[in-house]
Amino acid sequence: MLARLKEDISCVFARDPAAQSAFEVVTTYPGFHAVLIHRCSHWLWLRGFRWAGRYVSFLGRWLTGIEIHPGAQIGRRFFIDHGMGVVIGETAVIGDDCTLYHGVTLGGTSWNKGKRHPTLGNGVVIGAGAKVLGPIEIGDGARVGSNSVVVKSVPVGVTVVGIPAHIVDAKAKQEKARRDAMAQKIGFDAYGATSDMPDPIANAINLMLDHIHQLDKQIADMQQVLHDAGIDCHRQTIPALDDCEIKDKQ
Numbered sequence: 378m379l380a381r382l383k384e385d386i387s388c389v390f391a392r393d394p395a396a397q398s399a400f401e402v403v404t405t406y407p408g409f410h411a412v413l414i415h416r417c418s419h420w421l422w423l424r425g426f427r428w429a430g431r432y433v434s435f436l437g438r439w440l441t442g443i444e445i446h447p448g449a450q451i452g453r454r455f456f457i458d459h460g461m462g463v464v465i466g467e468t469a470v471i472g473d474d475c476t477l478y479h480g481v482t483l484g485g486t487s488w489n490k491g492k493r494h495p496t497l498g499n500g501v502v503i504g505a506g507a508k509v510l511g512p513i514e515i516g517d518g519a520r521v522g523s524n525s526v527v528v529k530s531v532p533v534g535v536t537v538v539g540i541p542a543h544i545v546d547a548k549a550k551q552e553k554a555r556r557d558a559m560a561q562k563i564g565f566d567a568y569g570a571t572s573d574m575p576d577p578i579a580n581a582i583n584l585m586l587d588h589i590h591q592l593d594k595q596i597a598d599m600q601q602v603l604h605d606a607g608i609d610c611h612r613q614t615i616p617a618l619d620d621c622e623i624k625d626k627q
């Protein structure tokens with residue numbers, strides 16, 4: 378019990394650079410108070426003291442501005458920063474080492490009984506004001522951008538942002554940069570078309586750009602093999618595309 382309490386205090390230092398001392402955390406961090414109160418209300422809830430659990434949880438909300446249903450299952454080293462306005466529903470499940478900021482809702486989308494709130498894996502971070510709704514799963518290590526609305530499960534380790542939340546795809550970003558470089562090389566301007574504004578002509582040209590990129594690469598590879606084999610194939614250097622070189626090295 379004491380060890381769990383120590384963990385709850387020390388995890389604050391790891392995640393809030395403003396934290397000065399354990400005394401400060403214990404006396405002035407509403408997120409810490411809310412977790413402590415929840416451990417008590419959950420204990421009562423599990424032993425069938427439902428009203429008492431609800432009442433302790435109500436007192437916690439009154440004192441901290443954080444509403445955690447006593448039925449919610451919360452793992453170790455859970456940290457709520459700032460806290461005001463956080464709502465965690467009855468059937469929510471939270472893994473170890475998760476962090477929530479103020480204004481986060483782990484809510485339901487249905488009035489039916491049964492599992493209706495989210496399940497968070499380990500090490501999940503949910504930014505200020507984000508709403509995570511329904512019996513969905515947020516994978517280990519996932520991060521939810523502030524003010525996002527998440528209504529679908531989120532895979533392990535990704536970042537999601539926006540309304541409705543979508544995955545921030547680092548690979549797609551690299552791919553787009555490569556295409557843009559190729560488009561610039563051949564003088565094509567897609568008038569700012571992006572993947573979320575599908576334009577059939579821009580799409581067709583993007584596919585051709587990918588194809589040209591592959592052909593460039595294959596021809597360069599073949600020339601290299603012939604050159605290494607001592608065959609002179611009158612190599613002509615294809616104008617360098619910096620981004621291709623970076624990609625090829627990866």
Ligand SMILES: CC(C)(COP(=O)(O)OP(=O)(O)OC[C@H]1O[C@@H](n2cnc3c(N)ncnc32)[C@H](O)[C@@H]1OP(=O)(O)O)[C@@H](O)C(=O)NCCC(=O)NCCS
Nearest residue numbers: 478503504505520521522523524525536537538539545550
């Ligand atoms: C999303 C978050 C977790 C960062 O994740 P990350 O994987 O490092 O992502 P990045 O910062 O590289 O951002 C990736 C993209 O998402 C965008 N993005 C980040 N947060 C966003 C948000 N809340 N809403 C919309 N877009 C967002 C970025 O602009 C960037 O877009 P780009 O690829 O077009 O440039 C972080 O921005 C966040 O919101 N953390 C919560 C912090 C918080 O609530 N603090 C409160 C302290 S009081």
